Amino acid sequence: MHAVNQSLQPILDRPRRATFSWSRRSIARWALLAVTVCTGCQGPQSALSPAGEGAEQIAALFWAMAIGAGMIWLVVIGLAAYALRIVPQPHDKRSSRRWVIGGGVIVPTLLLSILLMFGLAILPALVRPAPEGSLHVEVVGVRWWWRFIYPSPDGGSFELANEVRLPVGEPVQFDLRSADVIHGFWIPSLGGKVDMIPGRQTRLTLWPTAVGTYRGVCAEYCGASHAKMAFDVVVMPREEFDAWLRQQAQDAIDPSEPDARRGSEVFLKSGCGGCHAVRGTAADGSIGPDLTHFGSRHSLAAGSLENSPDNLRRWITEPQSIKPMAVMPGYHTLSDADLASLIAYLQGLE
Ligand code: CUA
Numbered sequence: 001m002h003a004v005n006q007s008l009q010p011i012l013d014r015p016r017r018a019t020f021s022w023s024r025r026s027i028a029r030w031a032l033l034a035v036t037v038c039t040g041c042q043g044p045q046s047a048l049s050p051a052g053e054g055a056e057q058i059a060a061l062f063w064a065m066a067i068g069a070g071m072i073w074l075v076v077i078g079l080a081a082y083a084l085r086i087v088p089q090p091h092d093k094r095s096s097r098r099w100v101i102g103g104g105v106i107v108p109t110l111l112l113s114i115l116l117m118f119g120l121a122i123l124p125a126l127v128r129p130a131p132e133g134s135l136h137v138e139v140v141g142v143r144w145w146w147r148f149i150y151p152s153p154d155g156g157s158f159e160l161a162n163e164v165r166l167p168v169g170e171p172v173q174f175d176l177r178s179a180d181v182i183h184g185f186w187i188p189s190l191g192g193k194v195d196m197i198p199g200r201q202t203r204l205t206l207w208p209t210a211v212g213t214y215r216g217v218c219a220e221y222c223g224a225s226h227a228k229m230a231f232d233v234v235v236m237p238r239e240e241f242d243a244w245l246r247q248q249a250q251d252a253i254d255p256s257e258p259d260a261r262r263g264s265e266v267f268l269k270s271g272c273g274g275c276h277a278v279r280g281t282a283a284d285g286s287i288g289p290d291l292t293h294f295g296s297r298h299s300l301a302a303g304s305l306e307n308s309p310d311n312l313r314r315w316i317t318e319p320q321s322i323k324p325m326a327v328m329p330g331y332h333t334l335s336d337a338d339l340a341s342l343i344a345y346l347q348g349l350e
Pocket of ligand 1: 184218220226
């Protein structure tokens, strides 16, 4: 007994409170962590950096939940610390029951009810249909890219791929369909997400409030290249949007440069037109993305790569290495000269 007491003595003699000193290194670590966490909230694909009415509501709900959960955590940890410090002694039964019923039933019921009311209050704003006369964009999710169908100024419609442009401060309704499996349409900076279900049409109304370039993604796992199914979103002033829409509705302009002209022949001769359409030419395929104005897009391979000649070369010759199981076959048999002309043609389709 005596020996045990002696061996416990050093532990019992330790100071009860741990001392914590703010060394320069620990300050630097915490500062780095804070900066890392804060920068994670910014960027073109952040629901916490809202640029649309729906996203603002969702961000408000997130912060209310995060701050509320933080406060509850502090109270619970505070009570746990208090419980560790008090001298154990018999408790009054009535006061114990009060703690169990109050902390275990009444408080959680109250908090969850408040949260439910908050969630239900913002719901109508997230699911409201766009007012009559609003812009409608049809979207088809395809493994693993996006087909966008816009109304053309002459009353018809025309097709684009992997890049959506919207006028700022106006509602837009997306009519969503799928060509194969379930995809999820989501532009985190602008609003909520909606699934695209085969055989059904769903819809989503977004209200962009700030000019800028954002990123949309597929939010439902849809196979090998699900993570490579993104698109650029450009929100612009109304006049710029109208000019862009008029330009995109037009057919492709015949290339004037000899190299690009040769590239258009390579394009047709190699069978690219069997899958891709270039309006105004013999290429009228509909399996792959429409390439009529490919050169004006920010990215290629559905947001996988920046739209540059080098990346386009990689995409044409080895698409499977960029997007596993993509339908696009690799054209590594093209000569360097043919490839260079093809790239000049495609980049010139603005
Ligand atoms: Cu489409 Cu995930």
